[in-house]
């Protein structure tokens with residue numbers, strides 16, 4: 001399995017518009033974070049998790065020329081806004097794009113992209129095939145996927161485990177029974193917004209503690225905001241087996 005970090009930034013991205021802080025002014029490419037999303041290539045299938053506002057640029061940058069499915073974590077705009085651009089794959093592959101999400105996510109997509117579902121459709125709009133998922137294992141193109149049901153303040157969010165890889169973004173609480181689904185993963189990708197505490201996201205200290213509690217040998221943090229600090233400073237502080245991800249990072253497992 002090959003995992004590509006398409007974006008590792010929080011909802012505003014880094015740099016933040018009109019911010020002149022040290023992180024937003026940094027010239028280090030690792031401090032330039034598009035909105036959070038990952039792509040996985042597994043058993044010959046190409047799957048993306050979320051389609052944020054930077055989806056088009058991310059797919060171009062990584063030259064992802066074929067896409068088999070989109071799986072959503074939750075309905076926040078920084079994870080859904082780019083759905084319109086699946087059109088390119090509709091045209092090239094001559095198929096409707098399979099889209100997976102829990103019921104509230106699909107309901108919100110129907111509201112926010114109402115034109116996609118209109119009775120009389122304008123030509124050239126995206127074509128999607130909605131698949132509602134629940135908190136139980138499902139398959140996408142023959143790939144087994146285990147949802148992990150977590151909370152983002154009060155909003156339920158799905159993380160996902162595929163083989164020994166688990167991906168969880170936008171989380172500040174993981175119930176004990178869901179922790180069991182993560183245990184044994186070789187790699188965990190987990191969101192860590194910043195150093196200060198936050199209403200709806202783990203901060204860095206909480207994310208580090210969660211990786212330790214779950215005894216995951218290798219973890220990558222994502223969904224960072226500009227208040228996290230410079231990539232080069234934070235990476236020095238992290239324990240063995242934990243790293244900040246950055247846009248374009250690829251891992252194989």
Ligand SMILES: [Zn+2]
Pocket residue numbers: 010011036076078079170223
């Ligand atoms: Zn987010």
Ligand SMILES: [Zn+2]
Pocket residue numbers: 015016019020021022023024025226
């Ligand atoms: Zn800033």
Ligand SMILES: [Zn+2]
Pocket residue numbers: 074076152170
């Ligand atoms: Zn969110």
